[in-house]
Amino acid sequence: MGYLLLLLLLFFIPFLALAAALAFLVRPHPVHVPIKGRHVFITGGSSGIGLALARQAAVEGARVSILARGAARLQEARDGIRLATGVEVATFSADVRDAAAVAKALEASGPVDVLVCNHGVFSPQELDKQDLEEVRFMVEVNLMGTFHLIKAALPPMKRNVKATGLPASIAIMSSQAGQVGIYGYTAYSASKFALRGLAEALQHELISDNIRVSMIFPPDTETPGYAEEHRRRPDVTNLIAGSSPGMKADDVAKTALDGIKSSRFIIPCNFEGTMLSIATAGLSPQGSYFTALVEVLFAGSMRFLGLIFQWNWFRIIERWHARMKNS
Amino acid sequence: MASSLYFLLLLFVFPFAALLLALAVLVRPRPERIPLKGRHVLVSGGSSGIGLALARRAAAEGARVSILARDRSRLSDARETIRLATGVDASVIAVDVRDAEGVARALEALDPVDVLICNQGVFVPQELDLQSLDEVRFMVDVNLMGTFHLIKAALPAMKKRARETGIPASIALMSSQAGQVGVYGYTAYSASKFALRGLAEALQHEVVADNIHVTLIFPPDTETPGLAEELKRRPEVTNKIAASSGGMKADKVAQIALNGIKSALFVVPCNLEGVMLCIATAGMSPQPSIFMAFREVLGASLMRLVGLCFQWSWFGVIKKWHTEKGM
Numbered sequence: 001m002g003y004l005l006l007l008l009l010l011f012f013i014p015f016l017a018l019a020a021a022l023a024f025l026v027r028p029h030p031v032h033v034p035i036k037g038r039h040v041f042i043t044g045g046s047s048g049i050g051l052a053l054a055r056q057a058a059v060e061g062a063r064v065s066i067l068a069r070g071a072a073r074l075q076e077a078r079d080g081i082r083l084a085t086g087v088e089v090a091t092f093s094a095d096v097r098d099a100a101a102v103a104k105a106l107e108a109s110g111p112v113d114v115l116v117c118n119h120g121v122f123s124p125q126e127l128d129k130q131d132l133e134e135v136r137f138m139v140e141v142n143l144m145g146t147f148h149l150i151k152a153a154l155p156p157m158k159r160n161v162k163a164t165g166l167p168a169s170i171a172i173m174s175s176q177a178g179q180v181g182i183y184g185y186t187a188y189s190a191s192k193f194a195l196r197g198l199a200e201a202l203q204h205e206l207i208s209d210n211i212r213v214s215m216i217f218p219p220d221t222e223t224p225g226y227a228e229e230h231r232r233r234p235d236v237t238n239l240i241a242g243s244s245p246g247m248k249a250d251d252v253a254k255t256a257l258d259g260i261k262s263s264r265f266i267i268p269c270n271f272e273g274t275m276l277s278i279a280t281a282g283l284s285p286q287g288s289y290f291t292a293l294v295e296v297l298f299a300g301s302m303r304f305l306g307l308i309f310q311w312n313w314f315r316i317i318e319r320w321h322a323r324m325k326n327s
Numbered sequence: 328m329a330s331s332l333y334f335l336l337l338l339f340v341f342p343f344a345a346l347l348l349a350l351a352v353l354v355r356p357r358p359e360r361i362p363l364k365g366r367h368v369l370v371s372g373g374s375s376g377i378g379l380a381l382a383r384r385a386a387a388e389g390a391r392v393s394i395l396a397r398d399r400s401r402l403s404d405a406r407e408t409i410r411l412a413t414g415v416d417a418s419v420i421a422v423d424v425r426d427a428e429g430v431a432r433a434l435e436a437l438d439p440v441d442v443l444i445c446n447q448g449v450f451v452p453q454e455l456d457l458q459s460l461d462e463v464r465f466m467v468d469v470n471l472m473g474t475f476h477l478i479k480a481a482l483p484a485m486k487k488r489a490r491e492t493g494i495p496a497s498i499a500l501m502s503s504q505a506g507q508v509g510v511y512g513y514t515a516y517s518a519s520k521f522a523l524r525g526l527a528e529a530l531q532h533e534v535v536a537d538n539i540h541v542t543l544i545f546p547p548d549t550e551t552p553g554l555a556e557e558l559k560r561r562p563e564v565t566n567k568i569a570a571s572s573g574g575m576k577a578d579k580v581a582q583i584a585l586n587g588i589k590s591a592l593f594v595v596p597c598n599l600e601g602v603m604l605c606i607a608t609a610g611m612s613p614q615p616s617i618f619m620a621f622r623e624v625l626g627a628s629l630m631r632l633v634g635l636c637f638q639w640s641w642f643g644v645i646k647k648w649h650t651e652k653g654m
Binding site: 018022024027028099126128132135136139143144147148150151155158177178180181182183184185186187188189190191192193194195196198199200201202204205207208240276279280281282283286292295296297298300304306307308309310311313314315317318321 | 350352353354427455463464467472475479482483486507508509510511512514515516517519520521522523524526530532533564568604609610612614620624626628630631632636637638642643649
């Protein structure tokens with residue numbers, strides 16, 4: 001009986017020591033980022049995840065602005081949110097690729113407290129077959145567009161934080177394709193992986209300004225964007241990624257907003273996403289000591305799992321090519 | 328007594344042996360050797376720094392070498408250097424990688440490329456808030472779009488040649504430790520380098536059936552003219568943080584890079600810190616090397632903990648610096 005107790009203690013002590021060490025180490029310290037009564041600016045806000053985010057933020061009492069290219073869709077979105085919530089959102093029409101237009105829109109909207117860079121385009125295709133114009137399109141919109149928004153929003157955001165003493169947030173919509181690159185996604189994954197490098201460095205630069213950076217990693221989500229993308233997908237991509245959307249836009253939006261309010265750096269949206277996030281934690285900052293504990297404990301097994309996934313994917317690719325050769 | 332000791336030893340060794348066996352079955356793509364002798368190696372950014380060292384070493388190993396860069400006179404000097412060191416006459420191509428058509432025309436005029444080394448890169452570190460969007464765009468265009476242009480231009484002939492000769496080809500991308508973790512001052516540079524990983528993971532899926540292997544090289548700060556330029560602009564905080572990783576000589580990096588390319592490795596670290604970084608950021612990347620996969624699975628947990636320690640240290644440095652500045 002005594003031995004059992006000793007064994008139990010021997011097992012728990014390193015575990016507790018690790019938990020204690022992590023509680024000390026984790027940075028940046030989590031803060032609560034309130035959205036009620038604050039200015040939430042959402043790009044790609046007229047449809048899909050962006051629209052769901054806008055509606056939910058409006059319900060929580062935020063002052064919401066949405067930015068997109070098409071004036072008609074913006075109008076529809078505004079009417080839809082008014083009908084659903086009674087809240088009036090501000091709309092701004094601009095192409096995020098146009099730095100000057102973005103700056104103008106942000107000037108007109110006033111200082112932003114929570115910037116959600118949610119816009120994105122995705123055209124999956126083998127790089128060998130894809131037009132460089134499409135590659136450029138994804139990089140310009142997904143990556144440069146995000147740079148334009150952050151540059152324009154930062155100065156007034158910093159001033160507002162100083163004036164109110166409340167933390168602000170820059171949230172960036174990535175994707176599971178920003179955690180692992182698969183067949184057909186050279187350009188899209190490139191643009192989404194880039195956002196992580198941006199976010200890690202940006203959090204270093206903005207921590208002393210009390211601005212928190214969050215990245216959201218949804219799976220395939222039921223949106224008009226997904227429907228567009230799905231038509232173009234190579235067969236192999238479907239075999240690897242599955243052919244049905246994993247989540248609903250509203251659920252992704254809820255998870256995203258919760259994560260933003262908790263100032264989480266990495267926000268996965270479902271169980272597979274959580275496992276992916278552990279596998280790809282890399283050297284990202286981690287403010288939650290509990291998540292850090294999970295990451296440290298499961299890193300090795302997640303890497304092993306990842307290798308199994310790659311083994312399966314390469315098999316799928318091999319088999320598909322063999323079938324193509326035979327037919 | 329002895330038999331129970333043996334039993335304990337076996338119990339301890341068995342899981343490691345089982346892991347090695349499992350990995351031997353799982354690793355993809357299957358490991359290959361990529362010969363350089365007598366084959367066409369193209370190095371972009373090949374007139375100085377790591378690129379020049381790569382070109383010289385490849386020439387010394389009997390490869391046919393082409394170097395690509397913007398400046399004709401630097402290319403001439405580089406060609407002289409290679410001829411003096413190895414007796415080999417390298418071809419030179421003067422073109423800006425941002426010019427997709429120029430790159431396509433240039434590669435069309437050359438023999439098919441067997442080993443494409445996308446080594447060009449520019450890096451201007453600065454806080455995003457202070458940096459001009461032109462500089463951000465410069466880094467994204469050269470480091471990321473330039474790489475897309477090179478791959479698009481080289482792929483068709485590369486695939487054909489690999490098919491005809493039955494010998495594996497290689498696309499190698501020069502990343503950076505800044506492409507594994509984003510730190511203060513590197514929003515644009517890290518974005519462009521993180522992007523290369525997304526590109527590489529997806530590209531490997533797409534070209535594995537064509538017997539082409541993708542390699543990512545992750546050097547630390549390397550003594551090159553490029554670094555000298557960069558150091559002039561580095562923010563103070565970045566200097567304090569970057570001191571965490573030692574510098575290397577260009578020739579050493581080139582030697583390690585070429586060895587990695589010849590072994591068809593997916594990731595190539597260049598020093599001890601690099602090995603730790605590669606284990607920490609292995610993520611979901613493919614891993615053709617059983618030995619590296621073994622290290623990754625066993626070392627992942629410890630490396631995540633080490634990574635969290637680094638972030639704790641870095642946020643401490645940032646906080647201290649801002650307090651001293653009275654912000």
